Amino acid sequence: MKKNSMKIITLGAGISGLSTAYWLNKDGFDITVLESKNEPGGSMETRHEEGFLVDYGPNSGLETVPLIRQIVDEIGLREEMIYANDKSDKRYILKNDKLYALPMSPMAFLKTKLFSSRAKLRLLAEPFIGKSKDGYYQSISEFVQRRLGREFLDYAINPFVAGVFAGDPSNLSVKSAFPKLYRLEELYGGLIKGMIKGARERKQSSEQSKQSAKMFSFKTGMQAFPNAIAEKIGDKIKYGCDVQQVVKDRNGYKVLYTHNNNTCEASTDIVLCAIPAYKAASIFGENDGELFKHLNEVYYPPVKVLYLGFKKEKIGRALDGFGFLIPEKENKKFLGAIWSSVIFPKRASDDTAAFTLFVGGARSPELLNCENEKLVHMVIEEFKSIMDIHDDPIFVKEKTWSKAIPQYTLGYIEHERYFEKFETMNQGLFLTGNYRGGISIGDCIKNSEMTYKKITAYTESLA
Ligand SMILES: Cc1cc2nc3c(=O)[nH]c(=O)nc-3n(C[C@H](O)[C@H](O)[C@H](O)COP(=O)(O)OP(=O)(O)OC[C@H]3O[C@@H](n4cnc5c(N)ncnc54)[C@H](O)[C@@H]3O)c2cc1C
Numbered sequence: 001m002k003k004n005s006m007k008i009i010t011l012g013a014g015i016s017g018l019s020t021a022y023w024l025n026k027d028g029f030d031i032t033v034l035e036s037k038n039e040p041g042g043s044m045e046t047r048h049e050e051g052f053l054v055d056y057g058p059n060s061g062l063e064t065v066p067l068i069r070q071i072v073d074e075i076g077l078r079e080e081m082i083y084a085n086d087k088s089d090k091r092y093i094l095k096n097d098k099l100y101a102l103p104m105s106p107m108a109f110l111k112t113k114l115f116s117s118r119a120k121l122r123l124l125a126e127p128f129i130g131k132s133k134d135g136y137y138q139s140i141s142e143f144v145q146r147r148l149g150r151e152f153l154d155y156a157i158n159p160f161v162a163g164v165f166a167g168d169p170s171n172l173s174v175k176s177a178f179p180k181l182y183r184l185e186e187l188y189g190g191l192i193k194g195m196i197k198g199a200r201e202r203k204q205s206s207e208q209s210k211q212s213a214k215m216f217s218f219k220t221g222m223q224a225f226p227n228a229i230a231e232k233i234g235d236k237i238k239y240g241c242d243v244q245q246v247v248k249d250r251n252g253y254k255v256l257y258t259h260n261n262n263t264c265e266a267s268t269d270i271v272l273c274a275i276p277a278y279k280a281a282s283i284f285g286e287n288d289g290e291l292f293k294h295l296n297e298v299y300y301p302p303v304k305v306l307y308l309g310f311k312k313e314k315i316g317r318a319l320d321g322f323g324f325l326i327p328e329k330e331n332k333k334f335l336g337a338i339w340s341s342v343i344f345p346k347r348a349s350d351d352t353a354a355f356t357l358f359v360g361g362a363r364s365p366e367l368l369n370c371e372n373e374k375l376v377h378m379v380i381e382e383f384k385s386i387m388d389i390h391d392d393p394i395f396v397k398e399k400t401w402s403k404a405i406p407q408y409t410l411g412y413i414e415h416e417r418y419f420e421k422f423e424t425m426n427q428g429l430f431l432t433g434n435y436r437g438g439i440s441i442g443d444c445i446k447n448s449e450m451t452y453k454k455i456t457a458y459t460e461s462l463a
Helices: 015-026 066-074 106-111 117-123 140-148 150-165 179-188 191-205 224-236 277-284 289-297 365-369 372-387 412-425 441-462
Strands: 007-011 030-034 046-049 052-055 081-083 091-095 098-101 215-218 241-249 252-259 262-268 270-273 303-311 323-325 336-338 352-360 395-401 429-431
Touching: 007 015, 007 252, 007 262, 015 030, 015 066, 015 224, 015 270, 015 441, 030 224, 030 262, 046 395, 052 303, 052 352, 052 395, 066 224, 066 441, 091 150, 117 150, 140 150, 140 179, 150 323, 150 336, 179 191, 241 262, 241 277, 252 270, 270 277, 270 441, 277 289, 289 412, 303 372, 352 365, 352 372, 372 395, 412 429, 429 441
Parallel strands: 007 030, 007 270, 091 323, 270 429
Antiparallel strands: 046 052, 081 215, 091 098, 241 252, 252 262, 303 352, 303 395, 323 336, 336 352
């Protein structure tokens, strides 16, 4: 079979589906993308409202692989790409209602009041702690407490996990959620040893660690990225197409979807499913109960994104960083706040500052069942007190993602193993998306190339 005679239908025009479809389209495959919404981007959603640029999903990405720059260049978005302001390097952690800068150098670590002397001394023991047996069933909490001690877990890793996954470290599998961290122990016998040796390896592979990768966005917000990829793919993307079912037939697959209240059908050789796991469950569930179970068990906690604008003159504390994260122990109603207008330009007018706050997540999903007005009020009051702000916000917008970010929980590996088995049993069917191989934008782009290679290898095997 020739490449351009192979038909591929991609389900979902989030960054995972779009970037994979982009490589396939560039390679001459006959592609169609079916997207249920009327715009591309999925979780990457930007709105321009009353002079504010609001990113309701990701506010930035990390340039961890050269592939990101490659795709940005190819889609003509280079001029639009922006990097985080140097001022935003500092990240704060809340402790006893005060913000402490997270130490970024050994000297700063020795000086910081964020950790007690005992906790600092405890770190010296890390290189002498033995390896663990199984990372897939070991929580991040267990791993970090064993290697680095309780205080480091509570005041560094617990808030960090909330910032990345909106997650709870006691439920996430260290090897599934942070494979690179676990690898340091597995390969080098410890984190400190591994960080030193791992830096050498990365230099050779031209990958950047998440700590050193540059943070990027776009002048008009994160959605500019999927928008530009979608523009390149053009009218091969069909919007308003809600896929209901995929069935195997003699010649490949039949995709059933609704469009403008009509039921439609399309035949294809290959299906690339790039929609969230819980949605994919209903689409494939009828054919395979086991797949339904695995897809449906991937936990996506709810997250409320609260976007606030304040007059700068009313803000008591210096805006000299990226924002702050809140350890669970501090008992607040939100997970942390990003100082959006400090990081990237034109997020608010010159005399205004914009902030993005996150509420709920796996730490406190129950909060989102509270009366909304009351919850928003409590969060704003807590935020004002931490930031020393003496006025009400002049701009408040919110969005609740009822299923926000997939959690790579303990035992998640069983799901991943079944997804692989399912793909082997169902030739021509591929599952992708942020519930496999990483949740960050960088990981989604990196995975798009791997999925593209898997698909081409499959088509070559048919030739
Ligand atoms: C609040 C929030 C903040 C985040 N912050 C960051 C950050 O700062 N940095 C970072 O790197 N990552 C961040 N992330 C994670 C990152 O945004 C996501 O992991 C990534 O965008 C997921 O892309 P995706 O294409 O896999 O899935 P999605 O974006 O969910 O895309 C799936 C697409 O499938 C479509 N779809 C669903 N069902 C159907 C159907 N039946 N038929 C057709 N189409 C369908 C959807 O409409 C959607 O467009 C954040 C996520 C959230 C929610």
